[in-house]
Amino acid sequence: MSSFTTPHFFFLFAMKTGKKKLAYGQNPEDAYENLKLRLTPDEMAPIIKEEFLKIPQRELRNHINELG
Numbered sequence: 042m043s044s045f046t047t048p049h050f051f052f053l054f055a056m057k058t059g060k061k062k063l064a065y066g067q068n069p070e071d072a073y074e075n076l077k078l079r080l081t082p083d084e085m086a087p088i089i090k091e092e093f094l095k096i097p098q099r100e101l102r103n104h105i106n107e108l109g
């Protein structure tokens with residue numbers, strides 16, 4: 042139940058390819074850890090952990106063409 046009382050956000054992490062990877066969590070570290078749960082180490086390798094953009098859900102559609 043505690044996850045419902047804590048706000049979560051969308052984060053776009055930059056990748057070495059120039060694209061971005063979408064993640065969801067309470068903060069950037071949490072979102073990055075969530076990515077590690079669903080991606081393989083090879084898929085995580087191009088993600089730049091320190092470069093991210095926090096976006097509201099309503100702006101997600103504006104960033105669709107950046108996802109990779």
